[in-house]
Amino acid sequence: MYRLLLAGVLALLAACAGPTARPPEVAPESWAGHAAALAGLREWTAAGKLGLRTSEYAESASMLWRQRGRHTKVQLSGPLGINATVIESDGRRMTLTRGDEQRSWDVSSADALERETGWELPVNALPHWLKGLPAPELAAERLELDADQALLQNLRQNDWDVHYEAYARFSGYTLPTRLLIQRGTTSARVIIREWQIPGP
Numbered sequence: 001m002y003r004l005l006l007a008g009v010l011a012l013l014a015a016c017a018g019p020t021a022r023p024p025e026v027a028p029e030s031w032a033g034h035a036a037a038l039a040g041l042r043e044w045t046a047a048g049k050l051g052l053r054t055s056e057y058a059e060s061a062s063m064l065w066r067q068r069g070r071h072t073k074v075q076l077s078g079p080l081g082i083n084a085t086v087i088e089s090d091g092r093r094m095t096l097t098r099g100d101e102q103r104s105w106d107v108s109s110a111d112a113l114e115r116e117t118g119w120e121l122p123v124n125a126l127p128h129w130l131k132g133l134p135a136p137e138l139a140a141e142r143l144e145l146d147a148d149q150a151l152l153q154n155l156r157q158n159d160w161d162v163h164y165e166a167y168a169r170f171s172g173y174t175l176p177t178r179l180l181i182q183r184g185t186t187s188a189r190v191i192i193r194e195w196q197i198p199g200p
Helices: 002-014 031-041 110-115 126-131
Strands: 043-053 058-068 071-077 085-089 094-097 101-106 141-143 151-158 160-170 174-181 186-196
Touching: 031 174, 094 141, 126 174
Parallel strands: none
Antiparallel strands: 043 058, 043 186, 058 071, 071 085, 085 094, 094 101, 141 151, 151 160, 160 174, 174 186
């Protein structure tokens, strides 16, 4: 479980698709306006589940993701809180804590992370991907919008494919509730039950 959670979080922190589900009466009017609103959303909390599958194993965990600017804190736990793991990153370093054990890596570049863990990943991409945005520091190799040209449906950055399967409305924002992130034989499914947005 430790190896799986570590691999899964590194895969997700680095940065089959169905129809996009969203009520038409609350849909964004355009991609440009929607993307601009989400770009300004820098503080949020997302609660749900994370499922990771590779060619060697598959596992799932409850997830609580807190984003405050560039600072990320993710809490993962199995049933009844077993194997609780906390991951924190400021975009330069990543720290993983599990029980009394703690490990830390320089993640200021993909090369540094790969040297430490064997993963070559866009560390700062996922906070953007979770909101339904491309990461601004990475080129978008593919960007496909829904039929109304308002919400992101498929994204490819740094050889990672992100498929958005469902959206819902939270505190005035239309945000993803189901997404699938894939690269090679690794896939991570994220199901978000609740988004919390701080008030003004």
